[in-house]
Amino acid sequence: MAKKGAAQSLKAGSKPKSQSTGGKADKQKTDRRKSNEPAVEKAIDGKEEEWEDADSDENDKQPAPQPISGKETKKRKAVGEELSEEDSDSEDSEDDEEEQGGVDLAAIDDSESESELDSDGEPEKKDDEDDEEEIDVEELSAEDEEDEEQIAAGTRVRQTINNKEGLLTALRRFALDTNPKTVPFAFHQSIVSSKKTEDSIPSIDDDLQRELAFLNQSLEAARQGRALLRKEGVPFTRPTDYFAETVRSDETMQKVKAKLVEVATAKKAAAEARKQRDLKKFGKQVQVQKQQERAKQKRETLEKINQLKRKRQEGGSSALGATEADDIFDVAVDNELASHANKAGHNSKKRSAGDHGQPNAKRQKKNAKYGFGGKKRFAKSGDAVSSGDLSGFSVRRMKKGGKAPRLGKSRRKAMAAKK
Amino acid sequence: MAAVYKALSKSSGAKADKDTDSSNGAVERKNKQRVLILSSRGVTYRHRHLLNDLAAMLPHGRKDAKFDSKSKLYQLNELAELYNCNNVLFFEARKGKDLYMWFSKVPNGPTVKFYAQNLHTMEELHFTGNCLKGSRPILSFDGAFETEPYLRVIKEIFLQIFGVPQGARKSKPFIDHVMGFSVADGKIWVRNYEIREVEKVKGEGEDENKEDGGDKNKGRKGKGGGGGGGGDKDTDISLVEIGPRFVLTPIVIQEGSFGGPIIYENKRFISPNKVRAELRRAKAGRHVARMEQQRDKLARRRNLGLEGGAKKDSSGLDTRELFA
Incomplete structure (x- = not known):
């Protein structure tokens, strides 16, 4: 102030x-x-x-x-x-x-x-x-x-x-004359775009939009520049047989190319992996569907058998002593069963390679008695899962050392007396 | 009599000269620019690489050893004169991280000081373009450069420093890159693109070139061979970035060269030191608040006698004392 x-x-x-x-x-x-x-x-x-x-x-x-x-x-x-x-x-x-x-x-x-x-x-x-x-x-x-x-x-x-x-x-003191009427374009090679680039950038944070706006500005300038230079007869395009040192060394360009290739392969691999994953997912769906179908078929068959049995019973009650009819029904049931078994057998054969069903009762008994299925040693020792299981852990108890240990009887009594 | 005749003929000759000048100005007009490119001490590798990139792009540049002072920048004038340079591009690094770029016209100004951010050099692999070393760029300026006087000054200085003068000693005769200068968010964004001439989608008679158009480089070369001079009318231009790219925030414009009165100062520029300090302070503020809260809590608990060490004073009227 x-x-x-x-x-x-x-x-x-x-x-x-x-x-x-x-x-x-x-x-x-x-x-x-x-x-x-x-x-x-x-x-x-x-x-x-x-x-x-x-x-x-x-x-x-x-x-x-x-x-x-x-x-x-x-x-x-x-x-x-x-x-x-x-x-x-x-x-x-x-x-x-x-x-x-x-x-x-x-x-x-x-x-x-x-x-x-x-x-x-x-x-x-x-x-x-x-x-x-x-x-x-x-x-x-x-x-x-x-x-x-x-x-x-x-x-x-x-x-x-x-x-x-x-x-x-x-500015007046040091500016070059770039008047398009008196000075050829090749003299300065600068182009001022007609519009503001900032207007075409919705948000300065959006890298993609921003860079695109810059690129468009330069692209427009390049087009104009080429037209003007051609009009003035200045060589523009480099002929194929003109070799000269470039700004970026061949080594760098090699690296750039390698990186491009790498990126492309990575992309391809990712796409492949995704496809595989999708297929797998789809395969699982198919499997589930098949199982459901099988279960349904089984249910239907059993129902049919039951129906047949019921019919037979009814038939038996209605027409007593019709042994021949019994036979006939038996045959029908057998047929049903056979057909079902056939189907089931067909499937079970496929399944048999993977999981076995329950062993018979005798075997189970023996297994229980003598033990079966791997060694019993170290069954109670810790492993990755058990050591990763922190469900019994409490931060508070860890910090405070838990609640105070229960004192001996005499001391407890003494405390009570104090109170 | 002879003298009069001489004078007359001289004046008419001068006039004729002028006429020729205006007709084929390219020959007569001289755009003599030489740029002294150098940095201060304490630049990081990034700054150095950027400097090298710019030096590679400016065939009319003269790279010099690091300058050993940050306060006596006027000495750069003498240095530039020593090397016959009329421009100086000076990188001033501070604290081993901040880069300030000075653009100056040497004998009598002006000087522009920028703060450079977001440096990307040509070494980076996400730029896939390339161009001849020393080819003359087309300089593309944003329309905003014509709006404000200070931007006009900046534009002119860029034009003279980044524009390769016609017929410069080491320049190449073809044009294959564009330098873009755009104004956005109060900053100047500098980009450098390669001009690739690719066939238009509806190219006639050059379909065999279109076959290998996937490899653009190859396609361009093939086209160049076919086109030669005038035949490549129907090529389209696409741009591929070469680098370097950087963002400049104008700070100050001085009337003289590294001296003289300040004719522009950007109040929107906040020194990076200030920004960092602010960040630190914000962080410290958080910590202080937390500590205070903790202290309060402790005090409160102590008053209530809940903390381990200090018990509540037992007065004689305490029930436990009375009926012990």
């Missing part, structure tokens, strides 16, 4: 002019507020306009920090750089107030071209902003106080410097 005072006294000389223009700037400021959006920056003709523009930028910042880059701020938040975003925003607006005096001192010192305009613009800005500053200071949050501390500690603080006039002069 002391600095500011110094600056003001320094610039006292240029006060009259500034005041005469102050009203204008003021009006402009209110206009900006109403529209509440940054003015479209036009080409700057004179110095006066230039500082006014800068001034209004400053003023815009007061009501709403950084309305200029509001959109960009949002975007940056999306990028995830917001960590110190809030901080820096508030800081910026703050610092502009805090440091204006100091900046202008510096500007006066080292820049001849801008010193006058800055000094012109400065005092009236102060006048305008003085009342606003009070309000802002009141609105400051704890965070801002922290920033103030930072400033006090001498942290370097950034502020807006965008001396458009200076930039344009500098």
